[in-house]
Each structure stands twice: as C-alpha cells, then as structure tokens.
Amino acid sequence: MRTAFFFIVGWLAGLMWVGAAFAAEGPKTLEIGASAPDFTLPGIDGRGHSLKEYADAKVLVIVFTCNHCPTAQAYEERIKKLYADYKDKGVALVAISPNDPLAVRLDELGYTDLGDSFEETKLRAKENGFAFPYLYDGETQATSRAYGVVATPHVFVLDQARKLRYVGRIDDSEVKTVTSHDTRNAIEALLAGNAVAVDKTRVFGCSTKWAEKREDAKRALARWDAEAVELKEIDAGGVKGLVKNEGKKLRLVNVWATSCGPCVIELPELVTMNRMYRGREFEMVTISMDDLGKKDKAVEMLKKLKVSSTNYIFNGENKDKLAEALDAQWQGPVPHTMLVAPGGKVIWRKTGQVDPLELRRAIVGYLGRTY
Numbered sequence: 001m002r003t004a005f006f007f008i009v010g011w012l013a014g015l016m017w018v019g020a021a022f023a024a025e026g027p028k029t030l031e032i033g034a035s036a037p038d039f040t041l042p043g044i045d046g047r048g049h050s051l052k053e054y055a056d057a058k059v060l061v062i063v064f065t066c067n068h069c070p071t072a073q074a075y076e077e078r079i080k081k082l083y084a085d086y087k088d089k090g091v092a093l094v095a096i097s098p099n100d101p102l103a104v105r106l107d108e109l110g111y112t113d114l115g116d117s118f119e120e121t122k123l124r125a126k127e128n129g130f131a132f133p134y135l136y137d138g139e140t141q142a143t144s145r146a147y148g149v150v151a152t153p154h155v156f157v158l159d160q161a162r163k164l165r166y167v168g169r170i171d172d173s174e175v176k177t178v179t180s181h182d183t184r185n186a187i188e189a190l191l192a193g194n195a196v197a198v199d200k201t202r203v204f205g206c207s208t209k210w211a212e213k214r215e216d217a218k219r220a221l222a223r224w225d226a227e228a229v230e231l232k233e234i235d236a237g238g239v240k241g242l243v244k245n246e247g248k249k250l251r252l253v254n255v256w257a258t259s260c261g262p263c264v265i266e267l268p269e270l271v272t273m274n275r276m277y278r279g280r281e282f283e284m285v286t287i288s289m290d291d292l293g294k295k296d297k298a299v300e301m302l303k304k305l306k307v308s309s310t311n312y313i314f315n316g317e318n319k320d321k322l323a324e325a326l327d328a329q330w331q332g333p334v335p336h337t338m339l340v341a342p343g344g345k346v347i348w349r350k351t352g353q354v355d356p357l358e359l360r361r362a363i364v365g366y367l368g369r370t371y
Contacts, residue, residue: 026210029148029167032199036060036162037146041096041135044122049094049135051162058090058160059190061183063170064098064144064208065153067124070111071205072152074174074370076128079153082170082183083132091187095134097121098144098152103213105220106275108206111369113360116209123357141211151205157186157196165190168201175371224275227308231299234287234312239325242285245340249281250347250366255326255336257289258301262353263335267305269356270337273363274309280367284309287326289319289334341366 030037040050054060063079065072083093099116114120118136125134137143147156157166166186171178186196234242245251254270256263267286274284286309288298295313302311314322323330330336330351339348339362348362 026150026208027145027148029150030146030156030164032164032167034164036062036156036158036164037143039096039135039137039143039146041137041143042118043136044125044130044134049133054092054094057092059086059092059187060158060162061086061091061093061187062147062156062158063093063095063153064147064149064156065095066097066099066116066206066209067114067120068099068104068109068112068116069152069206070370071174073112075153075170078170079132080128080130082187086187087132089191091191093132095130095132096137096143097134098137098141098149099209100138100141100211100214101209103209103211103217105217106224106272107220107279108209109276110280111364111367111371113357113364144208149208151203151207153205154203154208155183157183157190159190166196166199169203172201174204224308225306227306229299229303229306229308229311231288231295231302231311231313233292233315235315236321236325238312239287239314239322242287243326243338243340243346244344245342247283248342249283250342250363251340252282252284252363253287253326253338253340254284255287255289255322255330255334257334258294258297259290260334264301264305266335266353266356267301267307269354271305271307271309273356273360276360277363277367278309282363282367286311287322288313289322339363339366 036051038051040048043049061082065079079095097116101116104116109115114124116138118138121134121136153170155168155170156164159165168182170183172180172182182198182201185198189196242251242253256267270284286307290298290313292313292315298313316322323332327338327346327349329349333351335353336351337349337354338346341347347366
C-alpha cells in the first residue's frame with residue numbers, strides 16, 4: 001500500500017496540466033512575439049547544433065520531449081510525421097531533451113525502458129528511426145530555461161524572423177480522436193503568410209525535470225533503501241503456484257544463490273527495475289537456491305543489496321524439484337530469470353546474467369508505454 005501511495009503521488013506530481021504561466025518551480029514560458037533564444041547543443045549525431053543552422057527555414061518547430069514520459073512516447077510517431085510532412089516545405093523541426101536525468105525518480109520510469117541521459121536518448125532515437133535533429137540539454141538545461149519548457153512534449157513554432165508565433169501542445173488528444181491539430185494549424189498559417197489563429201494552448205505531459213529536483217530523487221532512494229527485507233521459505237508446491245500466477249500482475253521471478261557471482265552482480269539491476277515498475281501491474285520475486293543452513297547468509301546479501309521484493313528460499317533438499325516446478329526449459333544453472341504473465345504464460349526467460357535493457361524492454365513491452 002505504501003509503495004502504491006508513493007507511486008501515485010509521484011505521477012500526480014509529474015503529470016500535470018499547465019497554462020502559459022509557469023509555476024514558481026520553473027522559468028516563465030517564452031511569450032508570443034518574443035525572439036527565439038539562441039542555443040548551441042550536442043546532437044545525437046555527434047555534432048553541435050545552433051539556432052543559426054536553421055536560418056533558411058521559413059518555419060522552425062522546436063519540440064521539447066524526452067525518453068521516459070508516457071505522453072512523450074505517445075507522440076513520437078506524430079513528431080516523426082510532422083517532420084516528414086513538412087521537411088520539403090521549408091519547415092525545420094528540431095527536438096530537444098530538456099530533463100536532468102538525475103532529477104528523475106525511478107518510479108517516474110514506470111512506462112519506459114530508458115531514462116533521459118544523453119546515451120539513452122541516442123538509443124531511443126536510433127531504435128525509433130528519428131530522422132530529425134535531436135539535441136540534448138540535460139547537462140545545463142540553459143536552453144530549456146530560456147524557452148520556459150513546462151512539460152514534455154512542449155512545442156514552440158517560430159516564423160522566419162524567429163519570432164515565437166505558437167506555443168503549446170502538438171494536438172488536443174494523446175489517445176482519443178484528435179479534434180484540434182494545433183501545431184499543424186500554426187505551421188500551415190505561417191506557410192500561408194497568415195497569423196496563427198490560436199497561438200497558445202495548454203500542454204499536457206510530464207513536468208520538466210529541473211536539476212533542483214535531484215534532492216527529491218535522492219530522498220526517494222533513501223525511502224526505498226530503508227524498506228524491510230525478508231526471506232521466507234517455499235516448497236515445490238509454492239513454486240508451482242508462483243508460475244501459475246493467478247493474480248493480475250506480470251511476475252518477474254529470479255533464481256539466485258549467494259555463491260553465484262553473476263547472480264549477485266545483477267541483483268542491483270533487478271532492484272532498480274522493481275522500483276521502476278512495481279507501481280504498475282508488476283511484481284518481483286526472488287528464489288534463493290542456498291541451502292537452508294545458509295539462510296542467514298542469503299538474508300544478509302539481500303539486505304546489503306536492498307532487495308525488498310518478495311523473497312523466498314527453497315526448502316527442499318532436491319533442487320531438481322525446484323527446477324521441475326519452476327520451468328521445464330531450465331537446465332539448472334543460476335541465475336535464471338523469467339517473466340510470467342497472469343495465467344502462467346512465460347513471456348521471457350534467460351539463464352545467465354540478464355541484459356538489463358533487454359529485460360526492461362520485455363517488461364514495458366508487456367505493460368505498455370502509454371496510459
């Protein structure tokens with residue numbers, strides 16, 4: 001209950017509707033008619049990009065977006081379509097990531113496989129085939145502050161004189177039928193030499209993660225680190241029940257042992273994933289293969305690594321019984337990790353140390369990236 005409470009509070013804080021007047025926690029959004037603040041930022045292509053680079057464009061569209069936000073992810077294909085539809089009509093589109101990755105709490109990453117670091121931004125752009133320039137402002141956030149980015153995504157449309165003519169959302173609906181194509185309407189008006197009829201709209205999405213929020217992220221880590229760690233016994237029948245998974249949650253099951261180096265190395269990554277996704281329909285279960293006589297040693301390791309998930313130690317002497325109960329495809333080596341969907345279907349398995357990104361992709365692929 002406590003975990004769910006913190007997750008809900010976190011998302012309510014991070015997901016908001018805001019108007020033109022930015023709250024005291026961030027800078028004021030650029031006013032209509034203002035000149036575009038200059039910038040020089042690194043791009044995913046390995047070179048720097050500046051405002052003057054797009055001087056020949058009749059219209060410049062700057063979209064501040066990010067990797068982790070469900071709303072930002074929901075709009076990725078629409079951003080790609082905007083770029084494709086207008087790139088040959090004198091319109092330049094540039095995306096900028098505004099977030100400080102160290103200011104994003106783990107429970108704010110529940111809808112993504114990637115955080116907001118520069119390297120992760122490069123990965124997202126590559127896997128999604130972004131052809132437009134994608135720049136990174138997470139290190140200093142100077143450009144994002146100059147524009148007054150409220151949330152992701154947040155759009156700024158500038159005319160050829162680089163005066164701001166539209167600021168706000170891409171359109172009026174993340175998931176339902178779109179009735180107002182606000183950014184497209186602004187672009188079309190400027191290309192036609194007309195004034196933008198609706199030049200300012202509200203935006204919706206995850207709040208910009210300013211560096212000032214790093215302390216909140218640190219406090220969240222301290223809370224999770226302080227959670228109780230327990231280790232219960234389980235028999236073969238109990239293991240069968242875990243795999244049967246009659247609940248509603250995607251279940252990650254990890255079999256490990258204190259004597260297994262790769263097991264111990266990967267546990268912190270699994271702890272991170274548990275903190276990321278457990279506010280959704282997700283839970284993590286560990287099963288120690290240590291002998292019962294070494295239970296105290298297993299508990300000590302779990303506490304050291306802050307593994308506050310549901311933890312078991314197999315109490316049978318015959319480890320083959322554990323393997324038979326858990327996974328017919330498992331030949332016995334540890335670590336062994338499985339994702340079991342409700343109803344008992346194994347949707348992912350790995351014997352040996354996991355690739356964290358591969359596992360996160362499998363988790364979010366099942367849970368979904370958007371609301």
